[in-house]
Amino acid sequence: MEQQGEIGKKCHILLLPYPAQGHINPLLQFGKRLAYHNLDTTLVNTRFLSNSTKPEPGPVNIECISDGFDLGGMNAAASRQAYFDRLESVGSETLSDLIESLRSRGRPAHVLVYDPFLPWAADVAERSGLRSVAFFTQACAVDIIYRHVWDRQIEPPVTTGPVRFPGLPPLEPSDLPSFVTGSDPVVNPDLLSLVVNQYKNLEKADMVLINSIYELEHEEFDWMKSRLPVKSIGPTVPSTYLDNRIPWDSHYGFNIHTLDTAHYMEWLDSKPRDSVVYVSFGSMASLSPDQTDAVASGLIATKKSFIWVVRTSELAKVPADFIRESAGRGLVVSWCNQLDVLAHPATGCFVTHCGWNSTTEGIGLGVPMVGVPQFSDQTTNAKYVEDVWKVGVRVKTDEKGFVRGEELERCIKEVMDGERSGEIRENAKKWSELAKEAISEGGSSDKSIMEFIDECCK
Structure with missing residues (x-):
């Protein structure tokens, strides 16, 4: 440990995430792990996000660059592509300026850990004389799929299956990320380019980090390691919920939503073990009014206690009589501390969009899951939840992608009370223990973090 401390005093690491909550927190959490080993770490945020939120980064410093839209962020751009273009041009320039400014202030940066959603960052690192390390925020399986699109070994849109990739189970089109199947590649070509271009400039990276666990995806990691200097460093969940080695790392440091002040934790305390359904579709997904109504009817039909996170912007879609019908056994909150809810012994099922975080x-x-994927990588993650890790089930949709209330009810009951519920709970417990071992001292992810320090901070 002393040796690492000595290295840390000499090594300053910049962390550059794509400017979205689901990308910022994993890199910030990685930064906290590095700070624990006495490294000087700085998260590079956009001015817009820093001005519109109140980050709590702990020992990680924060510096800002511009995305070209300091007053409004992406919403101020004419289109997503216009935002991406401006982010690259202005972001490259202001990142270079920041690196020079830090040098003049006596805190020169040595390593740039960047989100490959921003492949231009590797060019900035090269011009500035910094080592560059790519940090993938999605599952290794998903990264492999995008690699095959980059290599032109598959051509979107994929409409027939099964599709076979090395290290992955056979995948139907419905199991692939939405950006490479169905209508998404046509409707969202800018997003397809964003995810596939993660491999642009990757040959310049000194190392590639993936926010996953080797034991969770060992065949996938073995294939990636045969082609790139890849290391597994996940899960990037606050330490107090996993290995508890870092007592001050008890929460994520970045939140675009305000936590609901409802007393949901006291409410959970009053419920029996494994009896509550927790429902959250993340910080971005927007359900249609009909889909929201179907979720509501499915929850009522289960006759189980539940907490349903409905963002303030989505509340008007909740049926008017839902709160009355579910009074006494259901809570609707606008946002909550998801980790606290999942860690509570009363929580027995997590109805999730299957975002990677x-x-x-x-x-x-160790919470059994019902996967209700919406788009992006969520479909692939849901496939793994059900068929690879076997820690839950995935809802079936109709031909229009709609989830009926009866189907949600069926899946919740299967996970909590069905014939497979015992097996699912055992699997969830097994993977939870492996995840905690991976990030604990001497575990696979902990070793990878130490190797990153040894190799990039010499």
Whole structure:
């Protein structure tokens, strides 16, 4: 440990996330792990996000660059592509300026850990004389799929299956990320480019980090390691919920939503073990009014206690009589501390969109899941939840992608009371223990973090 401390005093690491909550927190959490080993770490945020939120980064410093829209962020851009273009041009320039400013202030940076959603960052690092390390925020399986699109080994939109990739189970089109199947590649070509271009400039990276667990995806990691200097460093969940080695790392440091002040934790305390359904579709998904109504009817039909996170912007879609019908056994909150809810012994089922951060939280805390994927990588994550890790089930949709209330009811009951519920709970417990071992001292992810320090901070 003393040796690492000596290295840390000489090594300053910049952390550059794509400017969205689901990308910022994993890199910030990685920064906290590095700070624990006495490294000087700085999160590079956009001015817009820093001005519109109140980050709590702990020992990680914060510096800002511009995305070209300091007053409004992406919403101020004419289109997503216009935002991406401006982020690259202005972001490159202001990142270079920041690196020079830090040098002049006596805190020169040595390593740039960047989100490959921003491949231009590797060019900035090269011009500035910094080592560059790519930090993938999604599952290794998803990264492999995008690698095959980058290599032109598959051509979107994929409409027939099964599709076979090395290290992955056979996948139907419905199991693939939405950006490479169905209508998404046509409707959202800018997003397809964003995820596939993660491999642009990757040959310049000194190392590639993936926010996952080797034991969770060992065949996938083995394939990636045969092609890139890859290391697993996940899960990037606050330490107090996993290995508890870092007592001050008890929460994520970045939140675009205000926590609801409802007394949901006291309410959970009054419920029996494994009896509560927790429902959250993340910080971005927007359900249609009909889909919201179907979720509501499914929850009522289960006759189980529940907490349903409905963001303030979505509340008007909740049926008017839902609160009355569910009074006494259901809570609707606008936002909450998801980790505290998942860690509570009363929580017995997590109905999730299967975003990667939420999926790794469910795995790390051992909560059985019902996957209701919406778009992006969530479909692939849901496939793994049900068929690979076997820690939950995935809802079936109709031909229009709609989830009926009866189907949600069926899945919740299957996870909590069905014939497979015992097996699912055992699997959830097994993977939770493996996730905690991975990030604990001497575990696979902990070793990878120490190797990053040894190799990049010499």
